[in-house]
Amino acid sequence: MGESVFNPTLNRRKFLQSASLGAAVAAADISLPFNAMAAPKETEGVAQVKENKKVWAVCSVNCGSRCPLRLHVRNNEVYRVETDNIGDDQYGNHQIRACLRGRAMRRRMNHPDRLNYPMKRIGKRGEGKFKRISWDEALDTIADNLKRIVRDYGNEAVYLNYCSGIAAGSMTRSSAVNSCLSRLMNCYGGFLNQYGTYSRAQIARAMPFTYGSNMGNSTSDIANSKLVVYFGNNPAETRMSGAGITYHLEQARERSRAKMIVIDPRYTDTAAGREDEWIPIRPGTDAALVSAMAYVMINENLVDQAFLDKYCIGYDEKTLPPSAPKNAHYKAYILGQGEDGIAKTPAWAAQITAIPEQTIIRLAREIASAKPCCITQGWGIQRQSNGELACRAVAMLAILTGNVGINGGNSGARESTFTAPIKPLPILDNPVKTKIPVFLWTDAIERGTEMTALKDGVQGKDKLEVPIKFLWNYAGNTITNQHSDINRTHRILQDESKCEMIVVIENFMTDSAKYADILLPDLMTTEQEDITPNHYAGNMGYLIFSQAATTPKFERRSIYDITSDIAARLGRDIYDKFTEGRTQQEWLQYLYAQTREKNPFMPEYEEVKKAGIYKMKDPQGHYVAYKEFREDPENHPLKTPSGKIEIYSERLAQIAASWELDQQSVVHPLPIYHAGFNGVDDPKRDSYPFQLIGFHHKGRTHSSYANIDWLQAACPQELWMNPIDAQNYHLKDGDMVRVFNEIGETRLPVKVTPRIMPGVLAMGQGAWHKANMWGDRVDHAGSINVLTTQRPSPLAKGNPQHSNLVQVEKL
Numbered sequence: 001m002g003e004s005v006f007n008p009t010l011n012r013r014k015f016l017q018s019a020s021l022g023a024a025v026a027a028a029d030i031s032l033p034f035n036a037m038a039a040p041k042e043t044e045g046v047a048q049v050k051e052n053k054k055v056w057a058v059c060s061v062n063c064g065s066r067c068p069l070r071l072h073v074r075n076n077e078v079y080r081v082e083t084d085n086i087g088d089d090q091y092g093n094h095q096i097r098a099c100l101r102g103r104a105m106r107r108r109m110n111h112p113d114r115l116n117y118p119m120k121r122i123g124k125r126g127e128g129k130f131k132r133i134s135w136d137e138a139l140d141t142i143a144d145n146l147k148r149i150v151r152d153y154g155n156e157a158v159y160l161n162y163c164s165g166i167a168a169g170s171m172t173r174s175s176a177v178n179s180c181l182s183r184l185m186n187c188y189g190g191f192l193n194q195y196g197t198y199s200r201a202q203i204a205r206a207m208p209f210t211y212g213s214n215m216g217n218s219t220s221d222i223a224n225s226k227l228v229v230y231f232g233n234n235p236a237e238t239r240m241s242g243a244g245i246t247y248h249l250e251q252a253r254e255r256s257r258a259k260m261i262v263i264d265p266r267y268t269d270t271a272a273g274r275e276d277e278w279i280p281i282r283p284g285t286d287a288a289l290v291s292a293m294a295y296v297m298i299n300e301n302l303v304d305q306a307f308l309d310k311y312c313i314g315y316d317e318k319t320l321p322p323s324a325p326k327n328a329h330y331k332a333y334i335l336g337q338g339e340d341g342i343a344k345t346p347a348w349a350a351q352i353t354a355i356p357e358q359t360i361i362r363l364a365r366e367i368a369s370a371k372p373c374c375i376t377q378g379w380g381i382q383r384q385s386n387g388e389l390a391c392r393a394v395a396m397l398a399i400l401t402g403n404v405g406i407n408g409g410n411s412g413a414r415e416s417t418f419t420a421p422i423k424p425l426p427i428l429d430n431p432v433k434t435k436i437p438v439f440l441w442t443d444a445i446e447r448g449t450e451m452t453a454l455k456d457g458v459q460g461k462d463k464l465e466v467p468i469k470f471l472w473n474y475a476g477n478t479i480t481n482q483h484s485d486i487n488r489t490h491r492i493l494q495d496e497s498k499c500e501m502i503v504v505i506e507n508f509m510t511d512s513a514k515y516a517d518i519l520l521p522d523l524m525t526t527e528q529e530d531i532t533p534n535h536y537a538g539n540m541g542y543l544i545f546s547q548a549a550t551t552p553k554f555e556r557r558s559i560y561d562i563t564s565d566i567a568a569r570l571g572r573d574i575y576d577k578f579t580e581g582r583t584q585q586e587w588l589q590y591l592y593a594q595t596r597e598k599n600p601f602m603p604e605y606e607e608v609k610k611a612g613i614y615k616m617k618d619p620q621g622h623y624v625a626y627k628e629f630r631e632d633p634e635n636h637p638l639k640t641p642s643g644k645i646e647i648y649s650e651r652l653a654q655i656a657a658s659w660e661l662d663q664q665s666v667v668h669p670l671p672i673y674h675a676g677f678n679g680v681d682d683p684k685r686d687s688y689p690f691q692l693i694g695f696h697h698k699g700r701t702h703s704s705y706a707n708i709d710w711l712q713a714a715c716p717q718e719l720w721m722n723p724i725d726a727q728n729y730h731l732k733d734g735d736m737v738r739v740f741n742e743i744g745e746t747r748l749p750v751k752v753t754p755r756i757m758p759g760v761l762a763m764g765q766g767a768w769h770k771a772n773m774w775g776d777r778v779d780h781a782g783s784i785n786v787l788t789t790q791r792p793s794p795l796a797k798g799n800p801q802h803s804n805l806v807q808v809e810k811l
């Protein structure tokens with residue numbers, strides 16, 4: 001093969017040629033060090049090439065659902081995509097219907113720009129110039145570098161980047177801590193661990209200080225509610241599956257006729273005519289709203305005092321821990337008798353939140369008097385610079401009104417969901433105990449040995465001993481596109497003496513893939529056998545037994561196949577430990593058998609495999625978070641140090657006193673309001689007056705499916721702007737604008753709409769970054785992460801990707 005720069009047009013031609021050849025190229029012929037134990041090859045089904053068949057498959061991207069697909073196959077090509085046909089239109093027996101993205105699966109599988117061959121980089125990192133190489137050369141290069149880096153720096157220098165492209169297949173899942181790659185690395189001495197996610201770093205870290213965990217009632221339990229209050233929760237766009245939360249919400253409300261109030265800077269699809277009231281709020285200010293509602297409730301005697309006395313710590317002086325200073329309790333904070341001396345009146349909150357004083361008063365009375373009231377938040381609130389405080393503040397509203405642990409109520413956290421059981425591939429123990437926050441991986445490359453526990457949230461050690469030298473990236477676009485401050489990451493990765501080896505395993509030439517040193521073409525999950533459990537599907541759980549719809553085309557290979565071959569190159573013992581002598585199919589049989597041992601009511605393997613899908617309902621009906629605690633707190637204490645709900649947390653007081661934090665990064669024992677950095681009161685607003693949030697968009701799952709033309713046409717990438725702002729900036733619908741701040745610039749058309757409040761802008765996150773990185777670095781695709789900061793949130797060291805300040809100009 002001659003030297004070739006990666007070229008989509010060339011690729012497209014090859015694709016067409018091979019497609020017309022039917023079965024095309026068979027799986028690569030790989031010579032292994034020991035042939036007897038050669039890893040399984042994906043050649044099954046070659047004999048059936050001409051057959052007409054329907055295959056159960058799964059849409060396995062990380063949208064929080066996982067919908068079954070039924071792929072119609074002819075001549076080894078998918079020609080039609082259907083979805084679940086088991087069940088009917090009756091709630092409880094409903095079909096798990098795929099959304100518009102899953103139904104575009106044929107266009108994704110057959111996309112002319114798919115990766116077909118292993119490649120090595122021949123240009124600069126990020127330039128996108130690659131040369132086709134053999135699998136042998138690719139895997140040898142990876143194994144040699146891995147051996148060298150582990151020998152020279154130790155296993156702590158190897159990192160598995162957070163990647164969510166494949167959510168939850170038993171064999172194919174891409175979770176950085178729970179995948180074929182983590183198993184491989186654990187067979188070879190381990191890897192630098194991580195904690196948190198891009199999804200919910202702040203809430204997952206903060207909520208347990210209040211409740212000991214981060215649970216919410218199931219959405220179906222809204223059938224028992226009088227009032228639903230959604231803070232930045234948008235299931236109509238983020239839980240879109242036919243079995244998804246959006247359907248459960250609609251059905252449950254049909255039963256209870258519960259009123260619904262949506263608090264969100266955007267008029268979301270979840271509101272969109274189904275809400276009773278939309279209350280637009282400035283991003284990052286929910287804690288101010290809650291504080292003012294608390295002020296009204298306290299003054300009008302509307303709080304559930306018996307609940308606060310019996311179940312909580314730190315509401316007033318009665319339950320304040322002895323270690324706390326005088327007047328450090330919540331009530332004093334609200335009434336202005338605490339440290340800051342400010343009464344959190346509705347007038348005070350009105351100028352912060354942009355919600356009128358009278359609305360706040362009315363809302364407080366309404367929420368306090370409608371019991372049970374389901375107070376729920378999505379994860380947009382916490383993906384901010386003050387997210388840890390804000391998410392606990394929303395929980396405070398549920399606590400003040402005593403709605404915790406009861407049917408029809410909620411804890412204030414996001415809804416919980418029931419998941420059918422299936423054991424994933426065991427990953428074995430990681431001998432390395434050091435962990436970094438997911439969001440700080442670029443810091444761990446650039447200044448790894450400066451990172452400490454008290455400043456950067458390193459866990460397991462006081463400080464990192466080596467920087468990251470080897471980066472695995474399997475099914476993720478978090479090297480650049482999905483991580484903050486793309487321009488900074490680009491700069492860090494240019495220095496090849498820092499991170500010495502980057503391996504990307506992908507289906508497409510994404511922006512992140514361009515930074516690979518070795519780039520491997522993966523099979524899609526529709527092209528191999530796996531077992532995938534449901535995720536956000538309310539109280540209906542299910543398992544999808546997917547089969548390969550087509551044989552592997554070109555030189556694409558499965559992740560188990562790839563990692564087995566790398567294991568073989570690391571040593572015979574590593575290979576044996578990694579595979580345990582099982583093929584992918586044998587692993588699935590084994591994992592199902594193990595699952596069934598614990599759940600004997602589940603059918604035989606062959607039976608479910610034939611059926612393609614297995615559904616089971618939550619035996620509890622509705623899940624109610626902290627129900628046992630509510631009923632019997634003595635015998636069912638929470639997992640907090642006191643066993644109670646900790647409104648005042650002594651552990652947070654300790655962290656606040658001992659960690660190294662700057663002025664804008666606040667950790668506090670109480671769920672107070674603080675604007676955080678890039679917030680409403682940041683001095684930067686003089687130059688960058690707009691707050692910008694990046695919502696999760698229905699046209700894509702993050703960046704997955706972003707390259708599908710049908711979806712681009714249905715859901716164009718636009719900058720949402722209120723008509724008042726548009727008038728001030730002399731902009732009309734469709735005008736091209738530049739959106740910029742001190743970090744970067746992107747360009748896209750403006751959508752002038754009253755569905756966003758004045759002063760706030762929004763764009764869907766996940767559009768594919770498109771910029772000349774050796775030129776002006778201006779993005780031309782509306783890719784928000786050229787504007788987001790790498791500065792982490794205070795407690796979780798998480799991604800504050802919705803806390804952005806920008807300016808806009810007409811082009």
Ligand SMILES: Nc1nc2c(c(=O)[nH]1)N[C@H]1C(S)=C(S)[C@@H](COP(=O)(O)OP(=O)(O)OC[C@H]3O[C@@H](n4cnc5c(=O)[nH]c(N)nc54)[C@H](O)[C@@H]3O)O[C@H]1N2
Binds near residue numbers: 163198474523704785
């Ligand atoms: N500004 C901003 N940034 C954000 C967010 C935000 O709200 N705002 N959200 C954050 C959140 S919550 C998350 S979870 C992350 C998600 O970020 P990612 O985990 O990067 O998710 P995706 O963008 O979907 O990228 C997944 C990649 O996996 C690839 N992929 C899909 N299927 C397969 C497969 O079968 N095999 C292989 N090898 N690859 C596959 C896709 O082609 C895609 O490139 O983004 C975060 N980034």
Ligand SMILES: Nc1nc2c(c(=O)[nH]1)N[C@H]1C(S)=C(S)[C@@H](COP(=O)(O)OP(=O)(O)OC[C@H]3O[C@@H](n4cnc5c(=O)[nH]c(N)nc54)[C@H](O)[C@@H]3O)O[C@H]1N2
Binds near residue numbers: 232240265285383703
């Ligand atoms: N279609 C689609 N579905 C998805 C995904 C996707 O990319 N596409 N991603 C999936 C993943 S991995 C995740 S983590 C989840 C993410 O789910 P979320 O994090 O809940 O989604 P977001 O859109 O970031 O935020 C939800 C809402 O919060 C609002 N919001 C933002 N800031 C604030 C604030 O300060 N206060 C209030 N009150 N509201 C605010 C936003 O306008 C938005 O409507 O979605 C999942 N589902």
Ligand code: SF4
Binds near residue numbers: 064066067097098242
């Ligand atoms: S993107 Fe999500 S909701 Fe849509 S089909 Fe796929 S799994 Fe289902």
Ligand SMILES: [Mo]
Binds near residue numbers: 198200
């Ligand atoms: Mo996420």
